[in-house]
Amino acid sequence: MTLIAFLDYTSVFIFALTGALVASRQQLDLVGFAFVACLTAVGGGTVRDVLLDRNPIFWIAQPAYIGVACAAALLVFVTAHLFESRLKALIWLDSFALAVAVPAGTGAAIAMGQPMPVVVLMGTITGCMGGLLRDVVLDDVPLVLRQGELYVTAAFAGSAAAAFAQPHFAGVLVPLMICAGVTWALRAGSLAFGWRLPVYKSRPPRS
Template sequence: MLFLTLFYVAIIVEAMTAALSAGRRRMDWVGVCLLACATALGGGSTRDVLLGHYPLPWVAHPHYLVVVVAAAIATIILARFLDRLKTLFLLLDALGLVVFSIIGCNVALEMGQPVLIVIVAGMITGCTGGVIRDILCNEVPLLFRGELYASVSIVAGVIYVGGLHLGLMHEVVVLVTIALGFTLRALAILRKWQMPSFVYNKDWH
């Protein structure tokens, strides 16, 4: 029950952050809703297409679309108030990243995939929605801007899979993974931790 609740929180937050991004690009209401759906459900859909896992989440559970669109419309209505909650949204997004990563790992594990693919599936689920959002908004994806984002997803996946291989209770593994993954991402946001950047300015001509 806790896990399902966290999943709904994650897709709602992703939908709302996407709606705010769409608003900054002056998209119409249809564009806002489409961007919200692509962001909130795009990671899971991409994972399932790559792994051949069907039906896609929103096809198997159409009410996910209703929840995401409702969150996007609510954001349009409440936008003037939500903009003041930027830090809260970033922290909730951090929670969503970890929850999505666990879900992605779970799907791959149920399919019997090897550990490396399980970790990658978690990262795809956690990060791809944000990449789609940023690309459609003509921005450099957060994933490629030095932020501790994909690395947090990978760490969360390793903790989750490692805990299961140690034979720990599933609920305990989930809670520990969420706690550690969220803490790492939150610290990265608050302390502005970043990955080293590659800079190459040499002229070839």
């Protein structure tokens, strides 16, 4: 198994857990759990592969990804009641998924020899799109767009760090480790310490 495939499998599993946790908060049935888990798990990677013209798309080439997502959905279906705060578990699980998915997207773009701007965008899209689709479909406030939180910023910074580091190393392992570290550090800092970006506040018009 290649490093990129390992990252894809890991991000699929963790993102599927977050999707299933959202499904549990919405009190969906088992099919609903599986659908939301799969949408969350493969959404970002699917958009990445379509934009990069990777054929076939990763989960079509290896349907085992869908099996992993469904297994995660089943696991949450029978254990979600054990979580005292499903929202807290969801947010922290999502931060770990982000720190795996961003390197997966970044690494896929690097492996295809894409220029730096494309590498950064593919890492950001892979990390953010699945959660965005999950929240939009379930009519929830998208986690990636919550006021001032470092989510898209964390994904962008992590992917950019890998893109800048990659020319200085022989392989992609160290750059992708840097990517994961930067992404998770910023996201976790936002959750634990309230790190925020300034947000726009409208002012009343001058008379």
